[in-house]
Amino acid sequence: MTIQKQGPTRRTLLSAAAAGAAFGTLPGLIRPAAAADEFKIGLFIALSGPASLFGPTQRACAELAAEEVNKAGGILGRQIKLIPTDAGGPPAESTKSAIRLMLEEKVDLFVGSHDSATREALVATIKGKVPYIYTPVYEGGECAFNTYVLADTPEQQIRPSLTWMMKEKGAKSIYMIGDDYVWPRKCNEHAKQYIAENGGKVAAEEYVPFGAPNKFEEVVTRIKSVKPDAVLITLVGADNVNFNRTFAGFGLDKDIARLSLLLEENTLLGVGAESSKNLYSSMSYYANAPGDANKKFKQAYVAKFGDKAPQLSLIGADCYAGVYCAKELVTKAGGTNAQKCMAASEGLTIPSAAGPWIMHGRHVDKTMFLADCKGTEFDIIKTFPNVKSGDECKA
Amino acid sequence: MDPLIVTQAINVLYAVSTLAVLALGLAVIFGLLGVLNIAHGEFIMIGAYCAYITQSNGWPYLAALPLTLMICGLLGAVVEWTMIRPLYRRPFDTLVVTWGLSLLLRKIAEAIFGLGYRSLAIPLPGTVQFFGTEYPIYRLVLIALSCAVVAGLVIWYGRSRTGSQIRAMVSNPELAQAYGISVRRLAAGTFITGTCLAGLGGVMVAPLVPVQPFMGLDYVLRTFFVLIVGGLGSVPGLLSGAAVIGGFDSVVSAATNATNGYFAVLVLSILFLWLRPRGIVARG
DSSP states (O other): OHHHHHHHHHHHHHHHHHHHHHHHHHHHHHOOGGGGGSEEEEEEEOOSSGGGGGHHHHHHHHHHHHHHHHHTTOBTTBOEEEEEEEOSSOHHHHHHHHHHIIIIIOOSEEEEOSOHHHHHHHHHHHTTSSOEEEOSBOOSOOOOTTEEEOSBOHHHHHHHHHHHHHHHSOOOEEEEEEESSHHHHHHHHHHHHHHHHTTOEEEEEEEEOTTSOOOOHHHHHHHHHHOOSEEEEEOOHHHHHHHHHHHHHTTGGGTOEEEESSOOHHHHHHHOGGGOTTEEEEESOOTTOOSHHHHHHHHHHHHHHOTTOOOOOHHHHHHHHHHHHHHHHHHHHTSOOHHHHHHHHTTOEEEETTEEEEEETTEEEEEEEEEEEETTEEEEEEEEEEEOOSOOOOO | OOHHHHHHHHHHHHHHHHHHHHHHHHIIIIIIHOOOOTTHHHHHHHHHHHHHHHHHTTOOGGGHHHHHHHHHHHHHHHHIIIIIGGGTTOHHHHHHHHHHHHHHHHHHHHHHHOSSOBOOOOSSOSEEEETTEEEEHHHHHHHHHHHHHHHHHHHHHHHSHHHHHHHHHHHOHHHHHHTTOOHHHHHHHHHHHHHHHHHHHHHHHGGGSOBOTTTTHHHHHHHHHHHHHHOSSOHHHHHHHHHHHHHHHHHHHHHSOHHHHHHHHHHHHHHHHHHOTTOSSOOO
């Protein structure tokens, strides 16, 4: 009885699914070309996976920028239409979406806030056919055709903060721990240079598998036996939280300073007040960063999304700058022609949540902050004004 | 003795004992009932959120235990009644249904608590001198507690009347039924015990890890490995599986690095599936 019952049910389900799939593709076939007056931006953010924690704020910040630009007349008279697309999965999934967005949606431009592995895949897929603006923090060196980088570079993020650690805090030997992918490894290459310049030494360099369920008792025990003066952390997300909690749990936070390169508001909440002693972060934006630009930005953010708006952090605020960069770039170039955009980008002023940035060599010079973690809040103890990207692209 | 080696040795002990207690719930559900509970990690996640609720309301940490047992028990009962009961002896179908359940539970947690990381204060903070090295107190307590929980369950399973009824049900359900054992009720009770144990594991590890809706994924794979390597349905199987998976990972991580540790676990699991699919201790 049961077996007979199952057959048709599954068959019905299958045919229903097939019909559903067919229907799903229909709008793509019959979509009218009428919406051509919209300026379509493919927005790559984390909608799924572990980084999807950032998705809501990334989306909200981009929407805020789009609304402001649209109210002021849009881009060359065209209203911005954001197409939020998932970049939280494996890079190959994002490249598939990029192809679909270019062929089907005919997007005018891409803005991306995601990891470097995905950026490398997207650069190879987009091939400069439309402008691509990359926004969070990164390891430097991206000079692909028609690609524009707003992200913090090692020269901006690591050099000032690490130099400060070594000069002011007297850190001589540095232990490096990171997730095993392109961003941490390249950041550490830069860091080694800065450490050498300041007469220090690398105590050890260690990586844990990216995306694996890592635990850090063994790593922390090893750090304890090596006794470095400071630890440079290029772990991301849950690994960053786990490591810092284990580190403090073993009592190492008393004597060893930590500088983390992707420590924003959400991650610090996870690390928690009792594990954040002697922990530092360096980035171009914090929710409590000083300045009128940030004040205005936060007011607009709360006005649009209310008190329950997703927590602001660099990952999110970068999308706001990304959309504004699109507007300034395309307006100045008079369109999305690659050569014209590349030329227009030089000397371009881009409004960001932390104030205006100037683009040189398709990277931006910006003010950097060094923050000491006080409980679950960032206390900005040092400001490095107008730091050069050190990554200017020639052509 | 070198304090580094002592600390790493305690780390191994910690890895093995916590893994055993985290796998306990799955060992009961998968090992005894044959239900491939992919949502095991989500019950651990629910336990961790119960601990979070307890702490954010300012209740004593131990209050998380009754709360977890209540929520995981109730949820386990509903799940068993609605989804699992029609599917006993159809392992693949239980895999599909619990996979769906895991997605649902993650989304519910996301809807209630959001995707952000929650951090709990460690109930027993600080470190203690231990064989010439400093070690976090809470982790030491966790080792002791894990051993106690596993030992307690082992003794109960071996000595109690219910334990022998479960053994009867597992080896021959029809005969057990004929002897007047209510197999249906016993199976439900066993399933609920499994979900409660998973929740308990969640309460224990919650102060050490970031609590978030996705955290269950970190545990489900590793606990399945434990059962694959150790073998289903026996206590020595569970313990040897936890010792091999947790111990190997920890020893290799300590001696070389975490990448090799993870690699070793994957290779070991594949070798066992290939060459010894019934595990170290095969049920008789």
